[in-house]
Amino acid sequence: MSTDPILDCPFDQVPEGPKFIEAAMRWHFSPETGSPYWLERAKTLGFDPREDVRTFEDLRRFPNVANELRDVRVEDLIPRGYGPDADVVGVYESGGTTGRPKRVVLLRDWMERLTHRTEQDLQAKGYPESGHWLALVPTGPHIFGELVRWQAARRGGVHFTVDMDPRWVKRCIAEGRAEEAERYAEHLVDQCARILETQDVRVLVTTPPLLTRLARRNALVDLINAKIDAIGWGGAHMDPDTHYLLRTEVFPDVRLHGTYGSTMILGGLGERIVPPEQDIVIFDTFSPFITFSVVDPESGEPVRYGDRGQVVMHHVSKSFLLPNNLERDLATRVAAPPGQLGDSVADVGPLPTFENEQVIEGVY
Amino acid sequence: MDELIRLGALGTGGPYHSRSRLTITELTGTPVAELSLVPRLFVQRTMAALHEARTLPAHDRAAALARAGRLFATGVVDGITAEEYQHIVTRVSGMPITVVRAATEGIGRRAAEAYRTTRYARPQGAVDDWRDPLTRNGHAVWTRRGDVFAVHAAGNHPGVHTLWLEALALGYRVAVRPSRREPFTPHRLITALRESGFGDDHVVLLPTDYAVADDVIRDADLAMVYGGEEVVNKYGNDVRVLPQGPGRSKILLTGHDWESHLGTIVESVSAFGGTACVNATAVFVEGDPAPVAEAVAERLAAIPSLPPEDDRAVLPVQPVADAHAIEKYLLDHVNGATPVLGGDGVVDELGDGSAALRPAVFRVDRPDAPQTGIELAFPCVWFAPWSRADGIEPLRNTLVLTAITDDEGLVDRLVEDPSIRNVYLGDTPTYLMPPWVPHDGYLGEFLMRTKGVIRT
Structure with a gap:
């Protein structure tokens, strides 16, 4: 069986939704082209994706199999249609916040498609055409560092990095060693400072918690305002109050651009360009490859536009299929631009956790 | 509103x-x-x-x-x-x-x-x-x-x-x-x-x-x-x-005349709706605590359940669900203590979704019973027997201890104990906090220090 050309369509084309989904289902669930994992998993789905999944809405029929990616051999995730010499960029893992990490395989054709998309976005936002990048983001098994490396390479600048292991920070905090987490974070900022002090960096990519931490040092704030044209943030939530303060008070001379993504969708998407006075961060999707739905956490049904709900992410490409993955994020459901499948999302934040367990004993 | x-x-x-x-x-x-x-x-x-x-x-x-x-x-x-x-x-x-x-x-x-x-x-x-x-x-x-x-x-x-x-x-x-x-x-x-x-x-x-x-x-x-x-x-x-x-304020009562101190005990338990760290949560009685506990319970039981904005209100009020959570915590921790008041529950619904928390009085059979350390934000008090042989150990870890006793040697030890932050003597309620009396030490002791200055 040959590849349906719609799965390999030119980077500048947006494939038509239902046709694309049908082609993807044929690819991932045909014995000649599908991955060993999905072909085996299909036996217990209770439906035949090639027959029963034809539209975006039908993706909701899939169970959320993300948890199974903690144990699957990576070879079993590569569609057989790529043949024995699939061009693997790397294997990446989820953060490990909710247990053992989940693993995904990044293939070159997808990475090139995503990088092309991101490049268009950076151009639209007026990122500097030249100049160096500094990435203070999770590295190693985390896809964020790899994505930034590709973007920087595409732009031609030198890519400065700092090693970052967020799992160690989480472990320190979970084990009550907040002071150690604090020291580690300051160690990261120290390294970042040395690069900013000596190099002509024009783009800084980092996470919201680290951006807040950078803002503690007045000298760094001055350096960033003087040297940096654009700050790309991602990898964690940024609450709207922090966003406003960063934009208006801390880094008034720098453009701030958010990215929302996940290892499980093999990428991240830049925020929609809106006038600053709207004071909102909206993420459109990379339809039909990466799409979102915003649902009621209890019923799983879509919430109304403007209401808050839990984010469901879908990745459907030639290289990988992971539909219907319920993320631990809440967002406001926003109407997608014309032609985009699913929803856009705004004000992404964490699922609410109990602020503090109710303490009964004691008078305070 | x-x-x-x-x-x-x-x-x-x-x-x-x-x-x-x-x-x-x-x-x-x-x-x-x-x-x-x-x-x-x-x-x-x-x-x-x-x-x-x-x-x-x-x-x-x-x-x-x-x-x-x-x-x-x-x-x-x-x-x-x-x-x-x-x-x-x-x-x-x-x-x-x-x-x-x-x-x-x-x-x-x-x-x-x-x-x-x-x-x-x-x-x-x-x-x-x-x-x-x-x-x-x-x-x-x-x-x-x-x-x-x-x-x-x-x-x-x-x-x-x-x-x-x-x-x-x-x-x-x-x-x-x-x-x-x-x-x-x-x-x-x-x-x-x-x-x-x-x-x-x-x-x-x-x-x-x-x-x-x-x-x-x-x-x-x-x-x-x-x-x-x-x-x-x-x-x-x-x-x-x-x-x-935690306040864990306490009262120690020695001697035979407890009746003239009833008012002080009741007030120490129920002032401020029982919500303060200076409210007494345990009373240690030399001799039999039962009659004292019953007399205190009788007075506390007479307090009416009223909406908190009523000028006559004394008891604290909570949303019904919160009140039940507090009640459940209390009843889960009775653990063999003898109920004198409130043993069947303390929640008294006022009909608008809120409930008064009614006083609770329990007796434990030994001074080191762990219940004496339970401090809840309503009038709730544990009575325990105490004798001089028990010493000051059960009275320790206390913000305010009212000691009604003639035993000066005992008072010496209470005043010397570093875990008892205030000792009030005689018929003095635990909740008194005049500004010249330190509360948990003077705050100034923590905020300030002396610095040597010599001018030549």
Whole structure:
């Protein structure tokens, strides 16, 4: 069986939704082209994706199999249609916040498609055409560092990095060693400072918690305002109050651009360009490859536009299929631009956790 | 109330209304206010501005505190009169209105006296100013240990906000993280302080969620934190933090004449609706505690269940679900104690979604029974037998111990014990807190130190 050309369509084309989904289902669930994992998993789905999944809405029929990616051999995730010499960029893992990490395989054709998309976005936002990048983001098994490396390479600048292991920070905090987490974070900022002090960096990519931490040092704030044209943030939530303060008070001379993504969708998407006075961060999707739905956490049904709900992410490409993955994020459901499948999302934040367990004993 | 009160943070740039807000509901579940919650970035920038601010001269601080106290207690602050403020606090916290009124007056008075009361803590050998002629031959000067003081406040009683006024009087810049249960008092007080002469960068209100709370402490020089055992465990070893932990106030009754002290026992248990750290939670009786417990229970049982805004209300009121949670905690921890009052439950629904928490009295059979350490925010007391052979061990770890005894040797040991913070003798209720008597030591002991100055 040959590849349906719609799965390999030119980077500048947006494939038509239902046709694309049908082609993807044929690819991932045909014995000649599908991955060993999905072909085996299909036996217990209770439906035949090639027959029963034809539209975006039908993706909701899939169970959320993300948890199974903690144990699957990576070879079993590569569609057989790529043949024995699939061009693997790397294997990446989820953060490990909710247990053992989940693993995904990044293939070159997808990475090139995503990088092309991101490049268009950076151009639209007026990122500097030249100049160096500094990435203070999770590295190693985390896809964020790899994505930034590709973007920087595409732009031609030198890519400065700092090693970052967020799992160690989480472990320190979970084990009550907040002071150690604090020291580690300051160690990261120290390294970042040395690069900013000596190099002509024009783009800084980092996470919201680290951006807040950078803002503690007045000298760094001055350096960033003087040297940096654009700050790309991602990898964690940024609450709207922090966003406003960063934009208006801390880094008034720098453009701030958010990215929302996940290892499980093999990428991240830049925020929609809106006038600053709207004071909102909206993420459109990379339809039909990466799409979102915003649902009621209890019923799983879509919430109304403007209401808050839990984010469901879908990745459907030639290289990988992971539909219907319920993320631990809440967002406001926003109407997608014309032609985009699913929803856009705004004000992404964490699922609410109990602020503090109710303490009964004691008078305070 | 038709419109929600918007309680902003009070930052160094004035009131700040954030996008992230917490709805404050009154006892029936009706929303009454929205409290702005500020993020970590706001906290760290505000704390940095406090460090950079210049303190007012002592005279101006004392005068501004006095003005603010009057305004807080009697004036219109942020469009809200004192009476309206008191009504809101009562309807949100469930504390009896008479308690809130007395607390309002108390805050006004303590603000006026704040500078004077700091003097009690100053060592007799120390002077305030290096210019004092005494320093010519070498002398101690009383100086601040830092510049910025943070408070994780409690919401159990408005009076917790009297203590940190002394830090302002001593020249600290102060950041208060309010309790989500009752942010109205610190908001009103800080607004009044700002209208009375303190700058926006001298005293701030930083409502935050739990995750950011520690940042307020980290970025301060010194901090005071209210909470239970967990707070003491968390900060007990941090020399920068003064924990205000459990009160576990107690009464010791020796001798045969207990009847003439009934009033003091009942008042110590039920004053302030039983919500304060100075309320007695255990009574140790030499001899048989049963008749004393029954007599106390009889008086407590006569207290009516009333809405907290009723002038005759004495008991605290909570939303029904919260009241049941407290009741369940109590009944789960009875653990073999003999119920004298409230053994079948303490929740008395008022019919509007709220419930009064009725008094509870239990007897345990030995002085070291663990129940004597259970402190709940309503009138709830455990009676235990005690004999001289038991010694002072069961009486330890106590904020206020009222000892009704003629045994001077025993009193010596109680006064010497470092875990008993206050010893009141004779027919003295546990809840007395005159400003010249230290509460848990003088706050000034923590905020200040002596510095040697010699002029030649």
